[in-house]
Amino acid sequence: MRTSFMRTLTLAVLAAGFSSHALGQTTHISPWAPTDVVIPPVADLNKGVWLKGDLHLHSRHSKESSNNPISKMIAFCKAVGIDYIAITDHDNHVEGDVAHNTWADPEFKSSDSVLLLYGAEWTTVRGHGNVFSARPYDHQRLYDVRDQRDVVIGAVKKQLDIHLSANHPAGPKDHFGYSYDIVQSMEVWNSAMWSKNANTIMIWDDMLSSGRKMTGRGGSDAHHGVPETPDKATKNSPQAQYNYVGTPTTWVFATSRSTQAIVDALTNGRVSVSANPYAPRVEFYADLNQDGKMDMMMGDNVKSNGQPVKFRVQLSGKTVADSTYTVNVVKNGNPFNTYQMSGKKPVVEFTDTPAEMHRSYYRVTVEGPRTDYPQVPLSASLSGNMVGLSNPIYFNFDPNF
Ligand SMILES: [Zn+2]
Ligand SMILES: [Zn+2]
Numbered sequence: 123m124r125t126s127f128m129r130t131l132t133l134a135v136l137a138a139g140f141s142s143h144a145l146g147q148t149t150h151i152s153p154w155a156p157t158d159v160v161i162p163p164v165a166d167l168n169k170g171v172w173l174k175g176d177l178h179l180h181s182r183h184s185k186e187s188s189n190n191p192i193s194k195m196i197a198f199c200k201a202v203g204i205d206y207i208a209i210t211d212h213d214n215h216v217e218g219d220v221a222h223n224t225w226a227d228p229e230f231k232s233s234d235s236v237l238l239l240y241g242a243e244w245t246t247v248r249g250h251g252n253v254f255s256a257r258p259y260d261h262q263r264l265y266d267v268r269d270q271r272d273v274v275i276g277a278v279k280k281q282l283d284i285h286l287s288a289n290h291p292a293g294p295k296d297h298f299g300y301s302y303d304i305v306q307s308m309e310v311w312n313s314a315m316w317s318k319n320a321n322t323i324m325i326w327d328d329m330l331s332s333g334r335k336m337t338g339r340g341g342s343d344a345h346h347g348v349p350e351t352p353d354k355a356t357k358n359s360p361q362a363q364y365n366y367v368g369t370p371t372t373w374v375f376a377t378s379r380s381t382q383a384i385v386d387a388l389t390n391g392r393v394s395v396s397a398n399p400y401a402p403r404v405e406f407y408a409d410l411n412q413d414g415k416m417d418m419m420m421g422d423n424v425k426s427n428g429q430p431v432k433f434r435v436q437l438s439g440k441t442v443a444d445s446t447y448t449v450n451v452v453k454n455g456n457p458f459n460t461y462q463m464s465g466k467k468p469v470v471e472f473t474d475t476p477a478e479m480h481r482s483y484y485r486v487t488v489e490g491p492r493t494d495y496p497q498v499p500l501s502a503s504l505s506g507n508m509v510g511l512s513n514p515i516y517f518n519f520d521p522n523f
Pocket of ligand 1: 243250289290296
């Protein structure tokens with residue numbers, strides 16, 4: 123009966139951890155307590171290209187969209203310099219058959235100037251999630267399990283080898299009601315209206331603080347294009363003036379200009395989000411040995427050696443002349459410090475010592491003057507002073523979580 127004894131023992135350990143009672147004292151050692159983790163080396167900081175895109179868009183294949191054929195979206199991307207998009211139509215509008223709708227549209231053509239990810243908005247009664255894939259996959263299978271238990275959905279997602287991302291996780295009518303263990307990223311900035319995302323940021327920090335290496339990304343969730351002629355206008359057409367492709371813009375540091383490299387960058391977290399494609403890009407680095415050369419960037423994870431680390435936040439691209447930007451640093455879910463930066467290439471550095479034994483993460487948000495986006499003229503005022511946000515820099519996160 124050894125097997126059943128072992129099973130009983132295992133269950134007891136799972137239920138209570140190891141406990142010993144001696145001299146009236148209890149020592150409890152959690153079997154889940156952090157142990158020394160083995161973390162692979164950080165990828166090259168110089169081998170890659172920054173690409174900007176939008177990861178949440180609806181074309182005419184979503185029933186409630188208007189004046190938004192795929193050709194119009196791609197032409198718009200070319201006009202404003204967007205490198206990639208994910209057209210994520212509602213899968214429930216086609217009973218899961220995305221392959222014969224959005225992807226079969228003759229206008230759905232990836233090119234070197236505008237790369238198209240394969241995906242859809244998994245639209246269920248428990249919430250919405252976007253799939254991002256470099257190649258076609260069997261979306262029907264994910265649609266079919268939408269009402270099953272999370273372990274079943276997680277297994278199917280794994281078999282399909284796709285990146286799944288939680289959409290508008292704190293949306294009042296359609297919050298994400300699944301386990302975050304089935305997603306690799308979440309939409310921390312949905313639509314041009316930045317102020318609506320506060321509750322989502324709370325969820326993000328909770329997931330990060332509990333050891334989940336979770337990428338934060340943006341998505342405009344735009345449904346409506348500018349009508350070709352006034353008679354084609356719908357009651358939703360005004361939305362095109364304040365929320366369209368690129369509000370916000372998600373930057374990825376991809377190892378090459380390819381759809382697979384974009385999905386990989388999303389998964390590993392070398393990602394930041396900016397208010398629009400013309401707004402400056404937030405970059406966040408760390409120098410581990412204080413030699414003045416940066417050793418890691420946002421999304422990267424290393425083992426802390428208990429020594430001080432120098433962090434650097436910088437803005438790239440066109441900044442607003444003679445203005446000051448405010449950098450808010452969050453450490454382990456709590457405000458850490460606030461800094462100001464200005465000049466042509468705004469930079470700020472700060473130092474802190476991540477704990478040697480426990481997990482730590484640092485992430486930043488940058489506020490400052492607005493950057494106009496003439497093609498979506500009312501969007502900048504909705505984004506307010508929010509310029510952009512980084513993904514975290516991680517210490518001691520278990521890569522096999
Ligand atoms: Zn949605
Ligand atoms: Zn949507």
